[in-house]
Amino acid sequence: MADNSTAAPRRLPIDQFEGDGRKLTYFLDAWNDTRAAFGMWRAWTLLGWRDFRLQTSRTLLGSLWGVIGTTITVVVLGFVYGSMSQFGSYNAFVFLSAGFIAWFFISACIQGGASVFISASGTLTERNIPIFFPILRYFFRIFIEFITKFATYCIVCAVTMFNPGVNFFLIFVSLLIYVVNGIWVLAFFAIVGARFRDAIQIISPIMLIVFLATPILWPEASLISNRVVLALNPFTYFIDILRDPMLGRVPDVRDYVVTLSAAVVGWGLAGLAFARSKNRLVFWL
């Protein structure tokens, strides 16, 4: 029990663990670790910000490169694909920019997530920081990058004189859903990536297939048959929930149901995986 005597200038940090093979022990240990990691928010926001800056630290335009890249992609694809009749009433440029921004975050959580622990192996094998910490640090870094990508959307809206209207403000709900889902996805793939080194190699080709099979470059309405593929593809709902407000539309109730259920199931899954692997992770690096 904590000693409350006034002699101690401050509370000493206590770390306690008993390896007894009981599942509950590992759950509690993982829970405490995760809580401690979230509690270090000052550290992971600042370090995440620094990591973000570091990515482009020796380039001329710095973080602008990310925005320029996305903008060029959207403009070129908008000209090529925009003339297709399938876009119908949509503004193709806005549609593509919103889809790319959403996809950036999704793929960063999955593909980038797979190497989070591997990249953090130096710190994790040298310092007694929470194992969950690198996940939050990386999460914050890609979240900043994600937010900067909205500049592309703003440019496209301004140039094409597109006004999404009040419905745009629903995006804040969508962003919250992205955050809640993003962290578990990152955690899950970080664990998988650390344990199975093949994961990174397998994930990238799969992500390309998923990208092409998800309505990012083409609107859902353009599919004449095989709509079941869309309905079964969870990414469809995640793209929709962020893109619809950006297009001035209210997302479907189905989108909320699927993404929120994914958050519940996903946190359960990631929690189980983390509790199982937390103490072994350091040995996998």
Added chain:
Amino acid sequence: MVSFELRNVSLNYPIFHAVDLTLKSAVSSLATGGTIHRSSRGRFEVQALTDVSISAKAGDRIGLVGHNGAGKTTLLKVIGGIYRPQLGFYRREGRTMSVINPANGLQQDLSGYDNIENIALLYGMSLKEIRSHVPDIEAFAELGDFLSLPVSTYSSGMQARLAFAVATTFEPEILVADENLSTGDARFMERARDRMEAMMARSSILVLASHDLAALERLCNRGIMMEHGRIVADGPISEVIARYSAPQPA
């Protein structure tokens, strides 16, 4: 109360790249390192620590001796809170810093100054607080303008200096340091000793693994000797060193 306790701690390393390890080679490697064996699931494991119990209180300066692969670094990592024991009880009270492999703890592409700030952020300091410590680190590490260069340009001794300077500046109550520290030159070792002594004055615990017996004898008051992942001696440093350096029975 600053303290730590290990009770019947055991630890295995799973090995993922040893599929071609035969039982014969496993047996022949018994001379150094922990014991290699197959787990129930057919995976190879190295038994790095077996039934280790230590209890340390404020004022203990523990010198850890043992042959290569005796489990010293593993034990340091358990004490430092980096590894969780798979079996046994572990409790630590007090802010802990470890200098085990300096290169691991530093971000190689960042400058010394950026590393100082990043490490401090990891330990919950604000940037303002850290900056007040920077002159002290500068003075102790004696790296001069190198602190503005990426850490990858440092020699291993310089990295050790930086890591040690940072770790001790944050006034840890428990300091865990591995023999990599001895990559520093004589002058640095001298000053490192002064610094550890100053740290000890603030009622802390020091755990130091080294092959430099003279340094351990000067710096420590308690010795622990390890062999094949077990503690074989624990007592006053001079006795433990005497036993360690005694000729082995053939």
